Amino acid sequence: xxxxxxxxxxxxxxxxxxxxxxxxLFIVANQPLGASGAYVxxxxxxxxHGGVVTWRVWYFLGxxxxxxxVTQVLREGAEIRSGYDSLRDVFPLALVIPMVFAGAxxxxxxxxxxxxxxxGHGMCGxxxxxxxxxAVTITFVGTAIGVTLVLRLLTxxxx
Amino acid sequence: MKLNVIGLxxxxxxxxxxxxxxxxxxxxxxxxxxxxxxxxxxxxxSATAVSLPLLWLLEKRGLNTPFGGPLALSRSMxxxxxxxxxxxxxxxxxxxxxxxxxxxxxxxxxxxxxVISIFGIFLxxxxxxHQSSGSVAAGDGEHRESVSV
Numbered sequence: 519x520x521x522x523x524x525x526x527x528x529x530x531x532x533x534x535x536x537x538x539x540x541x542x543l544f545i546v547a548n549q550p551l552g553a554s555g556a557y558v559x560x561x562x563x564x565x566x567h568g569g570v571v572t573w574r575v576w577y578f579l580g581x582x583x584x585x586x587x588v589t590q591v592l593r594e595g596a597e598i599r600s601g602y603d604s605l606r607d608v609f610p611l612a613l614v615i616p617m618v619f620a621g622a623x624x625x626x627x628x629x630x631x632x633x634x635x636x637x638g639h640g641m642c643g644x645x646x647x648x649x650x651x652x653a654v655t656i657t658f659v660g661t662a663i664g665v666t667l668v669l670r671l672l673t674x675x676x677x
Numbered sequence: 678m679k680l681n682v683i684g685l686x687x688x689x690x691x692x693x694x695x696x697x698x699x700x701x702x703x704x705x706x707x708x709x710x711x712x713x714x715x716x717x718x719x720x721x722x723s724a725t726a727v728s729l730p731l732l733w734l735l736e737k738r739g740l741n742t743p744f745g746g747p748l749a750l751s752r753s754m755x756x757x758x759x760x761x762x763x764x765x766x767x768x769x770x771x772x773x774x775x776x777x778x779x780x781x782x783x784x785x786x787x788x789x790x791x792v793i794s795i796f797g798i799f800l801x802x803x804x805x806x807h808q809s810s811g812s813v814a815a816g817d818g819e820h821r822e823s824v825s826v
Contacts, residue, residue, distance in 0.1 A: 523697060526697070526698060526699040527694075527697035527698050527699075528716075529698065529716045529717070529719040529720040529723060530719070530723060532694050532697060532698035532720055533719060533720040533721065533722070533723030533724045533726075533727070534723050534724065534726075534727045535694050536691070536694050536720070536724040537723065537724040537725065537726065537727025537728040537731075538727060538728075539687065539690055539691055539694065540724065540728040540732075541727070541728050541731045541732060541735070542687070543683075543687050544732060544735070544742070544748060544750075545735065545740065545742060545748075546683055546687075546742060546743060546744055546745075547680065547683060547742060547743075547744040547745040548742040548744070548745025548746060548747075548748055548749060549745060551687065551691055553691075553776070553777035553778035553781075554777045554798075554802060556688070556777075557777055557798060557799060557802055558802055558806070561799055561802065561803055572680075572681060573680040573681045573683065573684035574684060575684075576681040576682075576684040576685040576688065577684035577685065577687060577688035578688065578781070579685060579688065580684060580685040580686065580687065580688020580689040580690075580691070580692060581688045581689070581691055581692035581695075581778050581781045581782065582688075582692060582781045582782070582784065582785045583685070583688070583689045583692065583785070584688060584689030584690060584691060584692030584693035584694075584695075584696065584782075585692040585693065585695065585696040585701060585781060585782030585783075585784075585785035585786060586692075586785035586786075587689065587692075587693055587696075588692075588693045588696035588697050589696050589701075589782070589785060589786035589787070590785070590786075590787075592697075597787055598787045598789060599787055599788055599789065600788065600789055600790050601702070601703060601783055601786075601787075601788025601789065601790045601791055602703040602774065602788070602790050603702075603703065603704055604703065604704045604707055605703055605707070605774065614790070615790070615793060617772055617773075618772070618773050618774075618790055618793050618794055618797070619793050619794075619796070619797045620769075620772065620797070621768075621769045621770070621771070621772030621773030621774075621794075621797070622769060622773040622775070622780070622793065622794040622795070622796070622797025622798050622800075622801065623769070623797040623798075623800050623801040623804070624765055624766075624768055624769030624772070624773075624801060625765070625766050625768075625769025625770050625773055625776060625777075625797075625798065625801060626769070626777075626797060626798035626799065626800060626801020626802040626803075626804075626805075627765055627769075627801035627802070627804055627805045628761075628762045628763065628764070628765030628766030628767070628768070628769055628801070629762065629766050629776075629777065629798075629801070629802065630762070630801065630802045630804075630805030630806060630809075631758050631761060631762030631765060631766075631805055632758065632759050632761075632762025632763045632765075632766055633758075633759070633762070635766065635776050635777050635778075636721075636770070636776045636777075636778070637691075637776075637777070637778055639763075640721060641721065641724055641725065641728070642728075644725050644729065645724075645725055645728035645729045645732050646732060646750040646751060646752060647729065647733070647750070647752060648750075648751065648752040648753060649752065649753070649754050649755055650752075650753045650754060650755045650756070650759050652755075653755035653759050653760060653763065654755075654759050654760075654762065654763035654766075655763070656763075657759075657760055657763030657764050657766075657767060658763045658764070658766045658767035658770060659767065660767065661763070661764045661766075661767030661768055661771070662710050662767040662768070662770045662771040663710055663712075663771075664767075664771075665767065665768050665771035665772065666707065666710035666711050666771045667711070669771070669772075670711060677707075
């Protein structure tokens with residue numbers, strides 16, 4: 519809308535800001551700034567499951583709202599698009615859809631198994647100096663780099 | 678009630694930082710994983726470099742939080758499910774080019790394929806939860822959901 523933030527925020531602003539947010543949520547509520555837990559709680563609410571942690575559902579909505587504020591209000595306002603540009607440059611949509619679906623299901627399953635995702639283990643767990651979180655983080659960054667390399671080789675360097 | 682507002686605000690700030698840093702774009706994550714640009718690694722490292730010492734200090738001081746009792750950081754030793762879950766997560770992350778929080782931001786940015794990512798993440802979490810008879814930890818890394826409203 520306003521185009522106040524046309525370019526990508528440099529990592530030396532964004533990273534420390536995220537670090538402060540992590541500390542902030544611990545200071546206020548003694549809770550980690552993780553994302554997959556919010557999915558679990560939101561899924562529980564949708565399925566009308568008992569014992570849902572309500573504030574995590576609000577937090578889930580918040581991530582969407584915050585993203586919307588930056589991309590639609592502070593920035594020029596993105597139009598409806600497909601996304602996944604560089605993946606779509608290489609593969610037809612008929613292949614991109616099942617790939618994205620399979621990848622997302624796998625990462626959801628893995629996050630539940632590991633007990634956290636990039637934010638829960640990668641950011642908040644390591645910040646709490648947890649050896650298990652460091653192990654999960656090293657594992658997922660390592661495998662992701664490996665799989666990306668394989669994809670790159672399979673596509674002859676196109677992806 | 679107040680905690681819901683806090684949740685909304687922290688979620689919004691988190692989503693906002695991710696969006697401003699373009700972490701919701703497949704292209705950003707993919708460029709990171711194929712070593713085209715180091716920015717996301719620096720982003721993650723600098724976030725930890727800020728949060729780790731501050732949390733350590735607050736833990737030492739025995740901070741009492743207004744909504745969650747005394748600050749209790751949790752640490753555990755790696756077990757088999759950590760390695761396995763981390764590996765599966767990494768494979769999915771590389772293919773889908775997103776993870777739970779950025780996928781929501783991707784949707785809010787207008788990228789419609791994120792609907793498939795978000796559905797997949799929900800499904801994957803649910804499959805594991807179902808398999809372990811509903812006893813999946815809340816999924817926030819080293820912390821259990823100890824606050825109820």
